[in-house]
Amino acid sequence: MKKVLFILGPNLNMVGIRDKAVYGTETAESINEQVKKWADELNIDLEIFQSNHEGDIIDKIHSAYGNKDGIMINAGALTHYSYALHDAIEAVHIPTVETHMSNVYAREEFRHKSVISAVCAGTIAGFGTNSYYLGLLALKNLMK
Numbered sequence: 565m566k567k568v569l570f571i572l573g574p575n576l577n578m579v580g581i582r583d584k585a586v587y588g589t590e591t592a593e594s595i596n597e598q599v600k601k602w603a604d605e606l607n608i609d610l611e612i613f614q615s616n617h618e619g620d621i622i623d624k625i626h627s628a629y630g631n632k633d634g635i636m637i638n639a640g641a642l643t644h645y646s647y648a649l650h651d652a653i654e655a656v657h658i659p660t661v662e663t664h665m666s667n668v669y670a671r672e673e674f675r676h677k678s679v680i681s682a683v684c685a686g687t688i689a690g691f692g693t694n695s696y697y698l699g700l701l702a703l704k705n706l707m708k
């Protein structure tokens with residue numbers, strides 16, 4: 565069974581409370597449950613990690629080296645400015661899919677740029693919770 569690390573960055577624990585018009589009303593806990601079910605259906609061994617701290621996320625990515633077959637990441641706002649996150653993803657050589665719940669291109673200009681895209685296999689954005697389903701599906705194929 566392939567092992568995937570699903571990383572959620574800053575403020576994604578607040579989904580369901582924050583900006584409901586953008587992220588919906590489903591809580592982070594309930595989204596995690598749904599993503600775990602999808603992973604089971606796809607026969608993926610999934611670990612979910614959420615942190616509001618850049619360094620902790622970087623440590624977690626490093627710990628995936630040699631231990632995980634794929635990474636799915638919603639880096640939150642770190643997406644737009646964390647070169648350290650870019651370097652961490654690049655360092656571990658693990659197929660990584662970037663995901664966003666919202667269509668970042670239809671929002672503020674600062675969200676149009678991702679500094680991690682170049683080291684990810686691809687990006688899925690704009691499908692709400694389904695972005696995570698599509699991300700797992702993409703990873704499933706990448707890990708074959």
Ligand code: DQA
Pocket residue numbers: 574575576638639640641642643663664665666667668675
């Ligand atoms: C987000 C989009 C980011 O711009 C934002 O900072 C987030 C969530 C998304 O899932 O749509 O925290 O990554």
